[in-house]
Amino acid sequence: MVTSQKPDTPARNLCFNVYAKECPTRMVLDRLGDKWALLVLDRLQNDVVRFNALKRDINGISQKILSQVLKNLERDGLILRQAYPTVPVTVEYSLKPLGETLIQAVSSLTHWAETHMADIQDSQRLYDEAKNSAL
Amino acid sequence: MVTSQKPDTPARNLCFNVYAKECPTRMVLDRLGDKWALLVLDRLQNDVVRFNALKRDINGISQKILSQVLKNLERDGLILRQAYPTVPVTVEYSLKPLGETLIQAVSSLTHWAETHMADIQDSQRLYDEAKNSAL
DNA sequence: GATACGTGGTATCCATTGGAAACCAGCACT
């Protein structure tokens, strides 16, 4: 049976393995497995956007989290931060080539969320009703 | 009670819009924007897996979080939970059709992480070195 | 001159969440 594998014999023998705790790819998933990062990347698709514009567009994000997320994405080489010494400082964020390669995957996630929302809501309603009738 | 004025006219006027705070699609992103959920879904691709097998395979996940994630995914209609009244209870988790439609997107994310890890590490090293030399 | 505003952020506080470990019930094996 394939189901139960020992921890020391991983399913994949790739150089990088998302299932291994120590693997650096997990750091990437930690980063991407963050709704705000997904939304920021999605918003930067096709656009160059300034800090406060991102804050306005991504409804509900706090400044602290936004600057944190942007800093991390910049460190990862996914986005470019460009500051211009204008009157009040102007800072523009845009996708770097590495980010462009990622946007495909991110985009299909957000698109999936938008298209299958109704199915999920139906399922949740059924689930909750079953729970309540059982009580 | 509406909190405040709308900051600006939103970029998209779709029925479901991930950028809107009140939009249900955000709940989906909250769920998917969770490294553990991504890993669980990825692990269930092509396999029917039992609770403790998932716990073993997904290195580092705690029992509490795993059962929580599984419960949520089941509620969303993405996975199927089947319990058999065997000697010690046997519980099998598998993808439901809705989950199958999602796995493509999830899979490309985890695959992206595995293939572009080296680039990210390079970028992080450069970033940190620049930071340190600036100090 | 003082005041207020807009920019891109930090700093601070506190509620929510996450993880480690302990505990549970039921039964099989020794």
Added chain:
DNA sequence: AGTGCTGGTTTCCAATGGATACCACGTATC
């Protein structure tokens, strides 16, 4: 009688997240 395995739940504490206030800077307004 004690130990182990199953799939969880409970408990406790540290880490994270979000709301809010604050900052420096220059500009416009009073």
